[in-house]
Amino acid sequence: MKLNLEDIIRSLVDVEDIELENVEIDAEELIIKVKQAMLPLVLPQLQPQAAVQGAKPEQKLEALPEITFEKPVKEYRGYVEEVTLGATRSEGGTRGKVIKIGGQRTLYHFEGGWINKPVVSFDVFDIPQPQFPKALREAWGEVWDSPAEWAREAVKRGADLVTIHLVSTDPKVKDTPVSEAAKVVEEVLQAVDVPLVVGGSGNPEKDPVLFEKVAEVAENERCLLASANLDLDHERIVKAAVKYNHNVLSWVSLDINDQKTLNRLLLEEGLPRDRMVQDPTTAALGYGLEYTYTMIERIKLNALKGEKELAFPVSCGVTNAWAAREAWMNVAEWGPREYRGPLWETINALAVMLAGADIMMMLHPSAVQAIKSIIDSIFGDLNGVEIKYEDWLKV
Amino acid sequence: MAKVSPLEIYKYLPGLNCKECGSDSCMAFASALIERSKSYEDCPPLVKDEKYKDKLEKLIELVTPPVKEIVIGAGERTCTIGGEEVMYRHELTFFNPTALFIDVSDDLPADELAERVARISRFEIERVGQKLRLDGIAIRAKSGDPTKFGEAVVTAVENSYMPLMLCSFDPEHLEVGLEIAIERRPLIYAATNENVDAVAELALKHNSPVVAHSPGDLQDLLELVAKLRSKGVEDIVLDVGTYPLGKKFGECLENMVMLRRLAIENGEKLAGYPIMGVPLVAWLNGDEPVKAAMQECVIASAQLLRYADLLVLHSMDMFSLLPLLTLRQNIYTDPRVPIQVDAKLYEIGKPDENSPVLLTTNFALTYYTVASDIEAGKVDCYLLVVDTEGLAVEPAMAGAKLTGSLVKEAIEESGVAKKVKHRKLIIPGMAARISGEIEDLTGWEVLVGPLDSSRIPAFIEQKWKSNGKG
Numbered sequence: 001m002k003l004n005l006e007d008i009i010r011s012l013v014d015v016e017d018i019e020l021e022n023v024e025i026d027a028e029e030l031i032i033k034v035k036q037a038m039l040p041l042v043l044p045q046l047q048p049q050a051a052v053q054g055a056k057p058e059q060k061l062e063a064l065p066e067i068t069f070e071k072p073v074k075e076y077r078g079y080v081e082e083v084t085l086g087a088t089r090s091e092g093g094t095r096g097k098v099i100k101i102g103g104q105r106t107l108y109h110f111e112g113g114w115i116n117k118p119v120v121s122f123d124v125f126d127i128p129q130p131q132f133p134k135a136l137r138e139a140w141g142e143v144w145d146s147p148a149e150w151a152r153e154a155v156k157r158g159a160d161l162v163t164i165h166l167v168s169t170d171p172k173v174k175d176t177p178v179s180e181a182a183k184v185v186e187e188v189l190q191a192v193d194v195p196l197v198v199g200g201s202g203n204p205e206k207d208p209v210l211f212e213k214v215a216e217v218a219e220n221e222r223c224l225l226a227s228a229n230l231d232l233d234h235e236r237i238v239k240a241a242v243k244y245n246h247n248v249l250s251w252v253s254l255d256i257n258d259q260k261t262l263n264r265l266l267l268e269e270g271l272p273r274d275r276m277v278q279d280p281t282t283a284a285l286g287y288g289l290e291y292t293y294t295m296i297e298r299i300k301l302n303a304l305k306g307e308k309e310l311a312f313p314v315s316c317g318v319t320n321a322w323a324a325r326e327a328w329m330n331v332a333e334w335g336p337r338e339y340r341g342p343l344w345e346t347i348n349a350l351a352v353m354l355a356g357a358d359i360m361m362m363l364h365p366s367a368v369q370a371i372k373s374i375i376d377s378i379f380g381d382l383n384g385v386e387i388k389y390e391d392w393l394k395v
Numbered sequence: 396m397a398k399v400s401p402l403e404i405y406k407y408l409p410g411l412n413c414k415e416c417g418s419d420s421c422m423a424f425a426s427a428l429i430e431r432s433k434s435y436e437d438c439p440p441l442v443k444d445e446k447y448k449d450k451l452e453k454l455i456e457l458v459t460p461p462v463k464e465i466v467i468g469a470g471e472r473t474c475t476i477g478g479e480e481v482m483y484r485h486e487l488t489f490f491n492p493t494a495l496f497i498d499v500s501d502d503l504p505a506d507e508l509a510e511r512v513a514r515i516s517r518f519e520i521e522r523v524g525q526k527l528r529l530d531g532i533a534i535r536a537k538s539g540d541p542t543k544f545g546e547a548v549v550t551a552v553e554n555s556y557m558p559l560m561l562c563s564f565d566p567e568h569l570e571v572g573l574e575i576a577i578e579r580r581p582l583i584y585a586a587t588n589e590n591v592d593a594v595a596e597l598a599l600k601h602n603s604p605v606v607a608h609s610p611g612d613l614q615d616l617l618e619l620v621a622k623l624r625s626k627g628v629e630d631i632v633l634d635v636g637t638y639p640l641g642k643k644f645g646e647c648l649e650n651m652v653m654l655r656r657l658a659i660e661n662g663e664k665l666a667g668y669p670i671m672g673v674p675l676v677a678w679l680n681g682d683e684p685v686k687a688a689m690q691e692c693v694i695a696s697a698q699l700l701r702y703a704d705l706l707v708l709h710s711m712d713m714f715s716l717l718p719l720l721t722l723r724q725n726i727y728t729d730p731r732v733p734i735q736v737d738a739k740l741y742e743i744g745k746p747d748e749n750s751p752v753l754l755t756t757n758f759a760l761t762y763y764t765v766a767s768d769i770e771a772g773k774v775d776c777y778l779l780v781v782d783t784e785g786l787a788v789e790p791a792m793a794g795a796k797l798t799g800s801l802v803k804e805a806i807e808e809s810g811v812a813k814k815v816k817h818r819k820l821i822i823p824g825m826a827a828r829i830s831g832e833i834e835d836l837t838g839w840e841v842l843v844g845p846l847d848s849s850r851i852p853a854f855i856e857q858k859w860k861s862n863g864k865g
C-alpha cells in the first residue's frame with residue numbers, strides 16, 4: 001500500500017485522530033509498509049498542528065516529550081544451529097514428517113529470529129513403570145506392557161516426538177541384550193511415524209554398544225541418540241551416529257564448562273554441527289530448577305554472542321519434575337495431588353521453555369497440552385478466548 | 396548498576412577512609428553499594444559536606460536501579476517491588492520477589508469478605524526453612540457502588556495489615572477508598588487515558604503509588620507514564636494487560652520483556668518501573684474452577700519468569716499456589732549464595748546420650764530433606780550440620796568442601812561429645828570416600844549410611860538398634 005502526502009492530509013481533515021495499525025513509518029518518503037504483527041502505533045504528528053484542522057491540542061498538560069515506541073530489537077553475532085529430527089521416505093527414512101529445532105537468530109520471538117517452535121517428546125519406556133507416581137500410572141498404566149502401544153497412545157495425545165528409553169538394558173535392571181532392545185526400537189518405528197529419540201540406560205559400559213546396534217537397525221531415520229556424556233566412550237556413539245545418519249544428545253550435569261568440553265569433543269570426533277543437541281540437566285522445580293534455568297539462559301545468550309561451542313538446540317528432561325515430593329506425595333496441606341503433579345511438570349516445562357529449551361521430554365498428557373498452548377500463544381497460533389481485559393474487575 | 400565496578404563507584408566517594416559508614420575503607424563501601432547491603436546515605440561526609448554535592452549527584456545516578464523500587468503499604472507489613480538491575484539473574488541477582496496479591500470483591504457479604512481478608516493475611520507455608528507468604532489484597536470495585544467499595548476497604552483495613560491495592564477506573568471510588576486507607580499507602584489501580592488527571596491528583600494527594608493501565612499498547616502506555624510524570628507522580632506501576640492463553644497472552648509476555656529491556660538495556664526512563672500482571676483473567680474464560688485455577692497458575696508463572704513484579708490472583712488453592720510460590724523462591728534465590736541453614740548441632744525428636752549422630756551439609760535443601768526423612772521415620776537423633784558453604788553433599792564432595800578436617804571442626808564446635816556417650820558418626824553414603832580421613836582425624840568411628848536419606852530410618856533400625864548402640 002502506498003499513499004502520498006496529499007492523501008494523508010486529506011484523510012486527516014475529517015478526522016480528529018488517525019490510528020494506523022501494523023505500520024512502520026519512514027518519515028522522509030512517507031512510504032507506509034505493512035508489516036506483520038507490529039504493535040499498533042499512534043501516528044506521530046506528521047504535520048504542524050495548524051495544518052491539521054480539528055486536531056485538539058493537549059491543553060491541560062505541560063509539554064510532554066515526544067514518544068516514539070520502537071521494539072527493542074537487537075543485533076546478534078551468532079545463531080543457534082538448526083537440527084533436523086527424523087527422515088521421510090524421500091530421504092531414506094520412514095517418518096511421516098521431519099521436525100526442525102533450534103535455528104534461533106535472536107533471543108526473543110518478537111525480534112523475529114525464531115524459526116522453529118519448541119517441541120514436546122513423550123517418554124516411553126521399554127518395560128512397565130509400576131514405581132511411577134499415581135497420576136502417571138493412571139495416564140499410562142494400560143499401555144505400558146507394550147512400548148509400541150505406549151508410543152501410539154503418546155502420539156494420539158499430542159507428542160511431536162517419542163523418546164523410547166531402553167532402561168531395561170542396564171545390567172542392574174534386566175540386562176536386556178542389545179539385539180532385543182533394537183527390536184523394541186524397530187517396533188516403535190513401525191507403530192508411529194513421528195521422529196524418535198532413543199534413550200539408553202545410563203550404564204556407561206553398555207550404552208555405547210547399545211547405540212551402535214540401535215543406530216544400525218534404525219539406519220537413516222535420523223533419530224536422536226540420548227545420550228553421550230563424559231563418563232562413557234562417546235566416540236563410539238558419534239561414529240555410529242555418523243555412519244547410520246543420526247543426531248547425538250550431548251548431556252552434562254549443570255556445568256557450562258563441561259558442556260563446552262563435551263560438545264567440542266563430539267565435534268572433534270566427527271559429529272557434524274547440525275547433528276548435535278545438548279542437555280544441561282533439568283533439576284526439578286523446588287530442587288535446583290534455578291540452576292537449570294540460568295544455565296539455559298547462559299547457553300542461549302552465549303550462543304547468540306557467537307560462542308560456537310554452545311550454539312546448539314537444548315533438550316530438557318522435564319520429567320524430572322516428578323522427582324519432587326511436591327509433585328507426587330499425598331500431603332493434605334498441599335492440596336489434591338492429581339492437580340498438583342501435572343501442574344508441577346507444566347511449570348517446570350514452562351520455565352525451561354522460556355529460558356530457551358527446544359525439546360521438552362515430558363510424561364503427563366495434561367502438562368503437555370498446557371505447554372503446547374503456551375508455545376502456540378507465543379507463536380500466535382492459538383486464538384484463545386476473547387475477553388475484555390478490564391472485565392477482571394467485574395468477575 | 397550491574398555493569399558498574401567498585402572502582403567506578405569509588406571515584407564518586409570522598410576517599411577519606413574514615414570508616415564512618417561502617418566499612419573498612421571507601422573501596423569496601425563501594426562494593427557494599429553494589430551488593431546493596433549499604434546505601435549511599437550511609438556515608439556521612441558525602442551526604443553532609445557541600446563540597447561533595449556533585450559527586451553525590453553522580454553517585455545517586457550510578458547506583459539508582461534502572462527499574463524504580465516502589466513500596467506499597469505502610470506500617471506492619473509493606474511490600475517492595477521493582478528495584479531490579481539485570482535482565483538475567485546470573486548477571487547479579489534479582490532483588491525483590493514478585494508480589495502476589497489476592498483479590499476480594501466489594502460485593503461479598505461483610506463476614507465473607509472479612510474471612511477472606513484474614514485468610515490471605517494468615518497464609519503461610521514453609522519450604523526449605525523459608526516462610527512463603529502472600530503479599531497483598533486487591534479490592535475490586537465490582538458492585539459499582541462507591542459506598543459498598545468504601546465498606547469493603549474498611550473491612551480490609553480492620554482485618555489485616557496487608558498492603559492494599561484499590562481497583563477501579565472510577566476516580567470517585569478510588570477517592571472513597573483512599574480516604575479510608577489513608578494511612579496505608581495503597582496501590583491505586585488504575586490511571587487510564589480517560590481519568591489520568593483525576594487519578595494523578597489523588598495519587599499526589601495521598602502520596603500513593605499508581606498503576607498506569609494501557610492494555611496491549613506500549614506506545615500508549617509510555618505516553619501515559621509521561622503524563623503521570625509530568626504531573627509529578629513518581630511511583631508508577633506498569634499494566635500491559637493480561638489475557639487468557641492465546642496469542643494476546645503471547646504478546647503480553649513479549650511486551651513485558653520489551654519493557655524490561657527498554658528499562659535495563661536501553662536506559663529508557665519511561666519504562667523504568669515495576670510491571671504487573673493479572674493472571675486472574677483465567678477466571679474470565681468460563682472454565683470450571685479447577686481448570687481456571689490451573690490456568691491462572693500457568694499464566695502467573697509465565698509472567699513471573701517474564702519480569703512481572705506484581706501479580707493479581709484469585710485462587711487460594713494450595714495445589715496452584717504451591718508451584719507458583721516455589722518457582723518464585725527458585726528464581727529469586729540469590730545465585731551468589733545458596734539458601735543455607737546454620738551449621739550447628741540440631742536435635743531431631745527427643746535424642747538422649749545413646750542416640751545416633753548423623754552428619755549432613757548446610758545446604759538448606761539437603762538439611763530439610765534429611766530432617767524431614769528422619770522425622771517421618773520417627774528417629775530420635777542428633778544431626779550435625781557441617782558448613783560446606785551451602786553445597787549439597789555430592790557437589791560438596793566434588794568441590795572438596797566436605798573434608799575430614801571440616802568434620803573435625805564441626806564435632807569440636809558443636810560440643811556433641813558432651814551430649815552422647817558413644818563415639819559413632821553416621822555419614823551420608825555419598826561421603827563414603829572421606830570416612831577413613833574422618834576416623835583418623837577425630838577418633839570417631841564412622842558408619843557409612845545409605846545414599847538417599849529416605850533410607851535412614853531403615854538403616855537405623857538395622858545397623859544402629861541391633862549392634863551399633865554405644
Ligand code: B12
Binds near residue numbers: 288824
Ligand atoms: C545442583 C548441583 C550443583 C550446584 C550446587 C548446588 C548446591 N547448593 O549444592 C552447583 C551448580 C553449584 C554444582 C557445582 C558442582 N558440582 Co554439582 N550437581 C548438582 C546436582 C544437579 C544436584 C545436587 C543436589 O542439589 N542434590 C539434592 C540434595 C538434596 O542432595 P544431597 O545433598 O546429596 O542429599 C542427598 C543424599 O546425599 C543423602 N544425604 C544427605 N545427607 C545425608 C546424611 C546422612 C546421614 C545420610 C545417610 C544420607 C544423606 O540424602 C539426600 C537426599 O537424597 C548434582 C547431580 C544430581 N542430579 O544429583 C550435581 C553433581 C553433584 N555435581 C557434580 C560436580 C562434579 C560438581 C562440581 C565439581 C563441578 C560441576 N559439575 O559443576 C561443582 C562442585 C562445587 C564447587 N564449589 O566446586 C557431580 C559430582 C560427581 C561426583 N560424584 O563426584 C554431580 C553428581 C553431577 C555429575 N554427574 O557430574 N553442582
Ligand code: SF4
Binds near residue numbers: 411413421441
Ligand atoms: S564514610 Fe564515606 S568517606 Fe568514610 S570510609 Fe565510608 S565511604 Fe569512605
